[in-house]
Amino acid sequence: MSNGDLNWIANFIWGIADDVLRDLYVRGKYRDVILPMTVLRRLDAVLEPTKQAVLDMKVSLDKAKIVHQDQALRQAAGQAFYNTSKFTLKDLKARSSQQQLRADFEAYLDGFSPNVQDILEKFEFRNQIPRLSKADALGTLINKFLSPDINLSPNPVKNNDGSMKHPGLDNHAMGTVFEELVRRFNEENNEEAGEHWTPRDAVKLMARLIFLPIADQIQSGTYLLYDGACGTGGMLTVAEETLQQLAAEHRKKVATHLYGQEINAETYAIAKADLLLKGEGDAADNIVGGPEYSTLANDAFRSREFDFMLSNPPYGKSWKSDLERLGGKEGIKDPRFMIQHAGEAEYSLITRSSDGQMLFLANMLSKMKHKTKLGSRIAEVHNGSSLFTGDAGQGESNIRRWIIENDWLEAIVALPLNMFYNTGIATYIWVLTNRKPAHRQGKVQLIDATQWFKPLRKNLGKKNCELSDEDIRRICDTFIDFKESEQSKIFPNEAFGYWKVTVERPLRLRVDLDPKSLSAFRAACVDEDEEPLANVVERVAASLGPGPHLSFNTFMEAVEADANEHGVKLTAARKKLLKDRLAKRDEKAAEIIGKTYKPGKVKPDPLRGLFEATVDGKPCVVEYEPDTELRDTEQIPLLEEGGIAAFIRREVLPHVPDAWYVPESVKTGYEISFTRYFYKPQPLRSLEAIRADILALEKETEGLLGEIIGGSGR
Missing domain, CATH: 3.40.50.150 (Vaccinia Virus protein VP39)
Incomplete structure (x- = not known):
């Protein structure tokens, strides 16, 4: 069958929607009826030759009290589906009473095999039957699909003289017709089509x-x-x-x-x-x-x-x-x-x-x-x-x-x-x-x-x-x-x-112990119920002087000594209070030492945050406490020559020499940028072209300002 013939069949079915459903449904809802009806008519036509065999098999299975009947009924139908009701669509065509037609049509639907029932349920086709029946449109719809002008059967239809009236519609051709209907409905509802098609x-x-x-x-x-x-x-x-x-x-x-x-x-x-x-x-x-x-x-x-x-x-x-x-x-x-x-x-x-x-x-x-x-x-x-x-x-x-x-x-x-x-x-x-x-x-x-x-x-x-x-x-x-x-x-x-x-930089804090700073710190300690800590700081201030003190480590050593002497426990919360309320960031201050290691136990590696230093007059390797406010991340290509270390030396250290990266923080990611690989920059316009455009605009607007000013006095 040619594509032209298949399009003619699709056009005929498409026309049924306009003929029967126009005043009953909005156009976007035609599919709710036409698609399931197309399916039903095709299945009905395919099952016609074996209809009696299926009914006979159903009687035999029921008589033998066999519960699982699906495979046997499929074999009797010669198809992957069947209908055990006593009706075909042609039987329903003659119903004059809409009430009787509706009852028989529902019985006809109930007779289909479970796979077809699933399709009808998902189409929600049974929900359309009351509306079609009430509008006296169900019989008309069935008659249209049974029209002698169209053949949805796989068997050819002949004229009285034996000549070919309609060729049979094989499975592939029927699928093509159905897909064409789906395509048209999707295009009609194009706001939804992309979701499913x-x-x-x-x-x-x-x-x-x-x-x-x-x-x-x-x-x-x-x-x-x-x-x-x-x-x-x-x-x-x-x-x-x-x-x-x-x-x-x-x-x-x-x-x-x-x-x-x-x-x-x-x-x-x-x-x-x-x-x-x-x-x-x-x-x-x-x-x-x-x-x-x-x-x-x-x-x-x-x-x-x-x-x-x-x-x-x-x-x-x-x-x-x-x-x-x-x-x-x-x-x-x-x-x-x-x-x-x-x-x-x-x-x-x-x-x-x-x-x-x-x-x-x-x-x-x-x-x-x-x-x-x-x-x-x-x-x-x-x-x-x-x-x-x-x-x-x-x-x-x-x-x-x-x-x-x-x-x-x-x-x-x-x-x-x-x-x-x-x-x-x-x-x-x-x-x-x-x-x-x-x-x-x-x-x-x-x-x-x-x-x-x-x-x-x-x-x-x-x-x-x-x-x-x-x-x-x-x-x-x-x-x-x-x-x-x-x-x-x-x-x-x-x-x-x-x-x-993750790229880190050391935390550098200075400490001011002048009267104003001490007063503010005591007020904070009162709020936190930490007056013993304020007493410690004031005694340290008397010993060290007002400052500013550019070594937070030295200040903390003095605090710890005084706290031990006076029985004040330096909890994590108290240490945090000292940092948050008394210390201030200062690029000129010394780094704050976190962990220390004996030489030889850990090798110094400034790129990884392990620095040589002297503590208590002894050489050692230290880790500085990082400043979370200065923490940054770098995205380094896997193909970077020399890897992470080479990138840090070239791109980071010239700008922030005290930086290091955290090996444990390294994560591998992948992304693909079409824009980067296929970007085509637009060529810049020449000065001559720009100058020509400016002169042309000046000529267009020549005398316009005079007209506006002159016109305002009228």
């Missing part, structure tokens, strides 16, 4: 990016495909078609099994219905969904591994409720998100609760095959935040680090702006595999495809462009060629990594 051009590109590189390695056999946010199932079906086509071109026979999970009830129903309509009953059983089936909180395929995975997860969407169901940030133990990596037994991939998109990628990575020749290949759509959000040690950065250090990331493709229906933001396709070819190992390719697109003649929501077949071919050729160009950059894995290092 990825544009077909983007899906075609994703499928080619995962299959083309290994097309000549595909062997005859069975392959499993998975989408953890499958929406209406379009990615899975396009990927399946692409794999089948490439396999056929290489004279291979492959069987495919589709698996998907979707939280939105209606789109899950569409995905499952589409597969049933295409005759893929087993695949339909492998689509799981509804509000209770969040992929993050309730993984439906925990023990499965897949050959190929594609997804467009929700981005910028909170997953806080899923996080709570998983035990909260501190209690989560899910092995998809708490893993072992880089020597850490509990390496956390948990992202911010405000955006869970990267966790969908972690979920797919947990399902890779590691013992097969091809391993697994993945393509997933993300927005720009997945490239750089999350500091070193945080979930998003940890996921990027885990991926890149395992050498799974092949490429990231920047897509044109305004390609999706409900957003104009930048989007990217991540391409991953655990079987990189030798020439890609240790490297990542970035492709800037933002300028490769074809404008749409009419905007669909915010979507104003699409990828033509030529654009898709160009992107795939760039990916497979793996060469440097203006749009293709290739980097070693380490180019995206960095060390986040």
